[in-house]
Amino acid sequence: MRRIFFYVGAIALLYACGQSPRQQDDSTSTTAEADRTVDGDLAGSYTYEKNGDTVALHLTIHDDKAMGHLTYALKEKDLNTGSFEGRVTDGILRADYTYLSEGQSSIRQVAFKVDGKTAVEGYADMEEKNGKFVFKDSTKLDFGEGLVLTKK
Known part of the structure; x- marks a missing residue:
């Protein structure tokens, strides 16, 4: 049972590390990130x-x-x-x-x-x-x- 929790925790950690900063927290976006979003709309x-x-x-x-x-x-x-x-x-x-x-x-x-x-x-x-x-x-x-x- 401990191994299952370990594997689930490890997978969750790897998934969280693989997310971009925009996916993790949009509230900390900088002006440069906002500019990229506008450019991305183009x-x-x-x-x-x-x-x-x-x-x-x-x-x-x-x-x-x-x-x-x-x-x-x-x-x-x-x-x-x-x-x-x-x-x-x-x-x-x-x-x-x-x-x-x-x-x-x-x-x-x-x-x-x-x-x-x-x-x-x-x-x-x-x-x-x-x-x-x-x-x-x-x-x-x-x-x-x-x-x-x-x-x-």
Whole structure:
């Protein structure tokens, strides 16, 4: 009988040690944890489908990193598909997008204004630096004319 109590106690202890701090006590959450929760609400799949064009963004947020998969299937244009890695700051995803187009790998920066319901693509002048295309001035991103992807 003692062994049963020992095993049950050991299993309970192991289970408790395996829980994350958020599972154990939400009342001690810090501002950083609250920010991650907000960012976590931004995670998910967003799509744009109109006039034969499709853009699909799958966003995952882990700690302070944003990553995922992005596909551009624009009518009468080459298919671009690949992955991205970056950060979400103040609702703006800025990331390096590594993609294949016509069998060739390329890297360019992308930006999306994400609010948990939509992801609006941002545009700015770009230039090539060290083999990748980057925004000349990321403070001048324009989200007014961007594609609006809707969360699924």
